Amino acid sequence: MAPRAAIPLLVGMMLLTGVCNTLLTKYQDNQCVRNCTDPDPKNRRAFEQPVLQSAQMFVGEMGCWLVVGGMALWRRYVSKTTSQSYEAVPTADHDTDGASIRSHTALNGSGGHGHGHGHKDANALRGWRVLLLSLPAICDILGTTLMNAGLLLVAASIYQMTRGALVLFVGLFSVVFLRRKLHLFQWLSLVGVVTGVAVVGLAGALWPDPKKVEAHGGTRAAADVGADTLRAIVGVLMIAGAQIFTATQFVLEEWILERSEIEPIVIVGWEGLFGFVVTLLGMIVLHFAVGRTEAGRYGIFDMVEGWRQITHNRAVAVSSLAIMVSIGGFNFFGLSVTRTVSATSRSTIDTCRTLFIWIVSLGLGWETFKWLQVVGFALLVYFTFLFNGLVQPPFEFLKAREPVEELLPEEPIEHN
Secondary structure, X not given: OOOHHHHHHHHXXXXXXXXXXXXXXXXXXXXXXXXXXXXXXXXXXXXXXXXXXXXXXXXXXXXXXXXXXXXXXXXXXXOHHHHHHHHOOOOOOEOOOOOEOOHHHHHHOOOOOOOOOOOOEOOOOOHHHHHHHHHHHHHHHHHHHHHHHHHOOOOHHHHXXXXXXXXXXXXXXXXXXXXXXXXXXXXXHHHHHHHHHHHHHHHHXXXXXXXXXXXXXXXXXXXXXXXXXXXXXXXXXXXXXXXXXXXXXXXXXXXXXHHEOOOHHHHHHHHHHHHHHHHHHXXXXXXHHHHOOOOOOOOOOOHHHHHHHHHXXXXXXXXXXXXXXXXXXXXXXXXXXXXXXXXXXXXXXXXXXXXXXXXXXXXXXXXXXXXXXXXXXXXXXXXXXXHOOOOOOOOHHHOOOOOOXXXXXXXXXXXX
């Protein structure tokens, strides 16, 4: 358990690594990898490998095993006496600093996962049952690849704001599959979130970002406005649609956490392993089925070309390593924050992450300021906070007449 003095550091590092995830991926998308010296900007090709970017995300998630291994070594060789005395401490829900203690109940198998749904089974994910974690990993593959493809078509801030649609699908899926109850103000919040995402998407469609290859010194020729608008709309729809898979992943992970004694960071490690294996197998199959054909050559399924682009371009290679590190760090610091503070605090930090991504993108000249985007972002922030109970409903009749059940898990799984 992190001391209270360390909370600002954990929050700051979670914010930093989260911002780096999106910005580094967009930076990678802007790198020229073919025909970079061609005087005609239309012939230059930027790095467009959403499947490879999904694979590198899973490698970053597998880095969680280093943390798990380090913690195991620490418990075994360094803190034997501490752990023995810790087990003698009665189960409590807070320590002297007021920070939540949940690891004790997880180790002893008492209680549910914050919602009281059944009892945790120590053997729930032993042996072949660990393969159940491949299901959320597959959802992660589909969702992340779609979002990476959508990021190719829109600005980084619009990408991050559109991901706010996750609240909609999490709310709906929690009601249908986890049997949660939504109050009137939460239903209103979902409508508001949809409106905010629609306004953000409209801003991207009306003022599409024409900059594609400026990062390597070129200036892109004026593209057809209609084509750019269509690209922006498709990108927003892809990112919003990807939240269906992310919400499904969320529900599966919540279901697993409610019924097993597995630590969230271990789940991330297993999902990273399963996700990387499945993605690698898919890349090999798609390379021989599509990538080797004339139409698929140099495309997103050309595995050989993708590897060449990474190994022959220093900026792409360095950014790949940085993305892996930032994703691993985001998982570690994010889980530390949710254990030390709360899940709703994590939600608030994610909102700050969107703001910082927007500011940095404007500062780097990757996009231009759009007032309509400000309106959409404000709607997203307000209704997301309202949904999570961080702000009170504006009218008395919208307020809940009974305790509000949290839809976020106490220890949500962090990804990207």
